[in-house]
Amino acid sequence: MIEFKNVSLTYPNGHQGLKNVNLKLNDGEFIVVVGLSGAGKSTLIRSINQLVKPTEGELLIDGENTLKYKEKQLRKLRTRIGMIFQNYNLVKRTSVLRNVLSGRLGHTGTFRSLLGLFSQADVKLALESLDRVGIVEKAYIRADQLSGGQQQRVSIARALTQKPKVILADEPVASLDPPTSHIVMKDLKKINREDNITTIVNLHFIDMAMEYADRIIGMRGGEVVFDGPVSSVTEKTFEEIYGRKIKEDDVLGGDEK
Numbered sequence: 001m002i003e004f005k006n007v008s009l010t011y012p013n014g015h016q017g018l019k020n021v022n023l024k025l026n027d028g029e030f031i032v033v034v035g036l037s038g039a040g041k042s043t044l045i046r047s048i049n050q051l052v053k054p055t056e057g058e059l060l061i062d063g064e065n066t067l068k069y070k071e072k073q074l075r076k077l078r079t080r081i082g083m084i085f086q087n088y089n090l091v092k093r094t095s096v097l098r099n100v101l102s103g104r105l106g107h108t109g110t111f112r113s114l115l116g117l118f119s120q121a122d123v124k125l126a127l128e129s130l131d132r133v134g135i136v137e138k139a140y141i142r143a144d145q146l147s148g149g150q151q152q153r154v155s156i157a158r159a160l161t162q163k164p165k166v167i168l169a170d171e172p173v174a175s176l177d178p179p180t181s182h183i184v185m186k187d188l189k190k191i192n193r194e195d196n197i198t199t200i201v202n203l204h205f206i207d208m209a210m211e212y213a214d215r216i217i218g219m220r221g222g223e224v225v226f227d228g229p230v231s232s233v234t235e236k237t238f239e240e241i242y243g244r245k246i247k248e249d250d251v252l253g254g255d256e257k
């Protein structure tokens with residue numbers, strides 16, 4: 001379980017990214033974080049693996065306050081947390097398989113991974129991960145030859161080869177068209193269900209949030225202003241989170257091809 005206890009985060013310029021956040025995120029949940037641009041969604045997600053570090057409070061993972069971790073413990077923690085970014089963060093000029101194998105970096109010694117000496121077990125795992133997101137036939141192609149949706153699936157496969165306990169996805173579909181967005185969200189959901197990986201996703205579109213979330217967390221101005229199961233969410237909930245009426249732009253539309 002991931003627990004935020006009175007967590008606040010003030011950026012060096014004085015801006016308060018998180019204000020007194022209290023949350024318990026249970027193992028295996030599929031959580032979608034929603035809110036307007038600048039609400040603090042990325043800050044919330046990124047504080048879990050300390051890409052940004054909270055300045056107050058406690059952030060417990062399986063009972064341990066990770067804000068007290070030293071560099072070595074933090075590195076170990078990060079090996080168990082997969083991260084998916086809007087822009088995929090692949091090494092574009094190298095093969096898909098190499099990109100996916102880089103998910104093993106924290107597990108394999110640095111020297112061996114620098115030389116590209118991955119074990120057969122790692123290669124098998126990487127190929128299995130690519131198969132699970134439906135693109136194993138692309139393993140030996142250069143990453144920059146793939147479409148955006150395929151690149152995002154490579155990044156999901158990379159996260160999977162980490163054998164993570166948690167996946168954080170920061171606007172994973174913001175650069176994709178509606179049909180491809182649904183494919184990527186379905187992959188994330190399938191993996192969450194099959195492997196019981198706690199999955200926390202930032203999304204802009206309310207229809208996507210409603211379709212895929214078990215639980216929705218709403219943020220505004222760095223604060224959690226809503227937290228509840230998707231079944232309890234109505235249009236009014238979104239209007240309260242956004243502080244305004246819902247607009248056409250808030251809905252992605254479309255479905256899988």
Ligand SMILES: Nc1ncnc2c1ncn2[C@@H]1O[C@H](COP(=O)(O)OP(=O)(O)OP(=O)(O)O)[C@@H](O)[C@H]1O
Pocket residue numbers: 011012013015016017035036037038039040041042043044
């Ligand atoms: N490194 C930083 N230094 C100062 N302020 C920052 C920094 N990163 C983010 N902020 C500010 O903190 C607030 C929350 O940003 P955050 O990126 O978490 O929002 P968000 O809800 O994810 O928005 P978006 O959907 O636009 O990504 C914003 O006002 C942002 O400008």
